[in-house]
Amino acid sequence: xxxxxxxxxxxxxTGSADAPLDETWPAFRPGAAVTLRATxxxxxxxxxxxxxxxVADQRGAVALNASVDDEPDALIWSMALQPPPGRPPMPYVxxxxxxxxxxxxxxxxxxxRGRLLRRLVAADIEVTVVQGTGFAATVFTPVEAxxxxxxxxxxxxxxxxxxxxxVAALLAAHGRRAAAVAYFxxxxxxxxxxxxxxxxxxxxxxxxxxxxxGRRLRVDLIGFSKGAELALNAASRLELPLATVTAVxxxxxxxxxxxxxxxxxxxxxxxxxxxxxxxxxxxxxxxFYASFDKTSLGPLHDRALDGTDAKHPAxxxxxxxxxxxxxxxxxxxxxxxxxxxxxxxxxxRTDARQxxxxxxxxxxxxxxxxxxxxxxxxxxxxxxxxxMWRILQHHLALPS
Numbered sequence: 395x396x397x398x399x400x401x402x403x404x405x406x407x408t409g410s411a412d413a414p415l416d417e418t419w420p421a422f423r424p425g426a427a428v429t430l431r432a433t434x435x436x437x438x439x440x441x442x443x444x445x446x447x448x449v450a451d452q453r454g455a456v457a458l459n460a461s462v463d464d465e466p467d468a469l470i471w472s473m474a475l476q477p478p479p480g481r482p483p484m485p486y487v488x489x490x491x492x493x494x495x496x497x498x499x500x501x502x503x504x505x506x507r508g509r510l511l512r513r514l515v516a517a518d519i520e521v522t523v524v525q526g527t528g529f530a531a532t533v534f535t536p537v538e539a540x541x542x543x544x545x546x547x548x549x550x551x552x553x554x555x556x557x558x559x560x561v562a563a564l565l566a567a568h569g570r571r572a573a574a575v576a577y578f579x580x581x582x583x584x585x586x587x588x589x590x591x592x593x594x595x596x597x598x599x600x601x602x603x604x605x606x607x608g609r610r611l612r613v614d615l616i617g618f619s620k621g622a623e624l625a626l627n628a629a630s631r632l633e634l635p636l637a638t639v640t641a642v643x644x645x646x647x648x649x650x651x652x653x654x655x656x657x658x659x660x661x662x663x664x665x666x667x668x669x670x671x672x673x674x675x676x677x678x679x680x681x682f683y684a685s686f687d688k689t690s691l692g693p694l695h696d697r698a699l700d701g702t703d704a705k706h707p708a709x710x711x712x713x714x715x716x717x718x719x720x721x722x723x724x725x726x727x728x729x730x731x732x733x734x735x736x737x738x739x740x741x742x743r744t745d746a747r748q749x750x751x752x753x754x755x756x757x758x759x760x761x762x763x764x765x766x767x768x769x770x771x772x773x774x775x776x777x778x779x780x781x782m783w784r785i786l787q788h789h790l791a792l793p794s
Contacts (some may be wrong), residue, residue, distance in 0.1 A: 401545040404767075407458070409499060411762035412564050412783060415467040418455035419501075419508060422524045424766065430460060431502045432469045434764070436490045438648055442473040456503065458510075463773035470499065470510075471776035480546070482746035487763050488556045496761075512762055514560055516567040517535040524573070526604045530599040532559055533573045533605055534566035543612040544636045545572035545790065546602060548664045549758070550619030550643070551590065551652065553580040557618045557759065564760050564783075568792045575601045577624065590620055590663045591651035592670055598628040612637035614790050615717075618676050619729070620663070626739075627664055627671065629715045634746055636717035636756070638789055642782060643756050646735035647708045648673045652691075672707035689756075704742070713742040720775045720789045721748045722782045724754025728769035732756065749785050754778035784793045 407417050411628035422428055427449055431474035434442040446468045448460040451522055462468035477483035490497060515521065515534065523583030524531040532555055545565050549557035558574035565572040572760045577597050587593060602613055614637045622641035627648060629639045648671045650660045662673040676694040702709065712719070733750050740746045751758075753768025758778045765775035 399597075405506075405508040406511065408511040409513070410516065410564070411514045411560075412567075412569055412760050413677070413697050413762070415470065416457075416511075417529060418451075418457050419503065419506075420455045422449055422450040422451075422454045422456050422504070424452050424454045426454075426504075428456050428503050430458070430469055431457070432473060433500045433593040434490060434497070437485055439478065439644070441476040441478075443476050444469055444489065444764075446472065448457040450752055458501075463771075465776045466775075467776070468499070470762060471765050472510075472772060473781070475764075476644060476765065478547040484629075486755070487759060487766050488552060488560075490764060496742050504510040505758065513567075516565045519563070519566050522547050524601075524604050525585075528577065528586070528594060529770070530555075530576045530579075530586060531601055531605055532562065532576075533571070533574045535571045536569050538564050538571060538697055539566075539571040540543050543570070543614060544563075544606060545570050545614040545616060546598070546605070547574050548598070548615075548617040548625050549574070553578055554584060554586075557620065557757075558616075560760055560763070561616060561618075565792070569789065570790060570792055573601070573605050577621075589651060591661050592665050593624075593633060593663065594665050594668075595624060595627045595667070595671070598624065599632050599634060602634060611635070612641070614638045616640040617642070617644075618787075619676060620645075622708070623648060624664065626710045626712055627666075629717065630711045631666055631714070636649070636715075638720065639715055639716045640720040640722070640786060640789060641739075642722045643727060643729070643732040644723065644736060644739060645701065645730065645732070646710060646712070648710060648736035649695070649730075650675045651707075652676075652678075674702070674706075674708045682704070689728040692728040692730060693706070696734070697735065699731065699738075701725050703782070705759060710739075711742075712739050715743065718747070718789065719745075720749070720785065722749045722758060722785070723750075724756065724758060724770055724778055726753055726757040726770045726774075726776070729756040730738030747785070747789065749781060752780035758782045 465505035547558035562572035562574040680692040753774035
């Protein structure tokens with residue numbers, strides 16, 4: 395729910411980033427066709443913008459949740475990147491939200507101005523940092539946290555707390571203590587490895603022990619993309635007090651490390667007890683290393699999977715996971731065939747809950763953010779975000 399207040403210069407609405415945009419902009423001419431425009435500046439200095447048509451109702455109010463392709467809240471999710479001239483675009487949604495400040499979205503309509511302030515971190519959340527060997531965690535603790543469990547989120551190949559901090563912050567807003575755990579960092583600023591190369595899966599246990607030293611609470615383990623690969627390996631092979639496991643855009647196998655330069659000596663992504671876990675190779679061509687375009691890897695992952703069976707040593711033994719398992723994937727994932735791999739995982743865990751979203755791409759985030767434009771259909775990506783968030787809250791038994 396959004397709070398609304400009126401000032402001489404503009405209307406302002408504030409609310410949680412994952413809340414439906416269910417408010418209205420008053421005092422237009424009844425029945426008038428109105429063009430709503432939204433703009434947002436991200437931390438890289440890039441501009442995101444959207445334009446959505448709406449009609450004022452008989453009271454002259456315009457709903458802010460106008461739809462595009464039958465998907466509501468298009469003012470936000472349909473924002474497209476407008477890169478500055480002469481600069482390559484960086485179409486990553488994390489650039490919009492990489493910080494604890496509220497997302498500020500400027501609105502205009504028929505010469506009038508408004509502003510949306512969308513909070514990812516609720517006002518009553520305590521934010522702390524916990525660091526240890528091989529990890530750095532940002533922990534979000536609500537005043538009234540669940541007494542018996544907490545969540546540990548692992549992002550993908552964006553590095554640091556990409557993806558995971560938005561998830562953890564919003565879970566905390568719903569009453570679940572949650573940690574965004576970084577396990578590598580391309581920039582090297584966190585003192586972590588700079589690629590996902592032979593990282594010990596035991597880092598998950600170390601992070602959990604540092605965040606909950608007495609191991610008194612059960613863990614909701616959540617991973618996205620490479621973080622899902624890590625989460626599934628950890629849940630399958632290590633002793634963790636698991637409440638649930640969630641894998642978004644998951645992998646059924648361990649894969650070779652995707653380094654930014656080829657060295658002719660493929661290495662695995664993960665180790666256990668100091669030994670590299672068996673891995674599949676995607677055999678990227680040289681031009682991949684020139685662009686490092688991960689969306690080109692889909693067919694290579696597909697081809698590698700064609701030669702595997704249930705006994706392949708690189709397969710993650712997900713049948714060993716004893717906690718309830720949720721798998722979420724889009725059918726147009728161009729990074730790797732997550733829908734196909736979800737089916738492979740579910741074949742070993744027939745009780746796993748699956749959510750496959752038609753026409754959605756690889757990056758599935760909480761709702762209330764611009765959708766990632768790299769693959770999938772924009773409205774389907776927005777639909778996937780809403781559906782994932784709804785089923786995740788149910789899977790984690792969060793209060794409604």
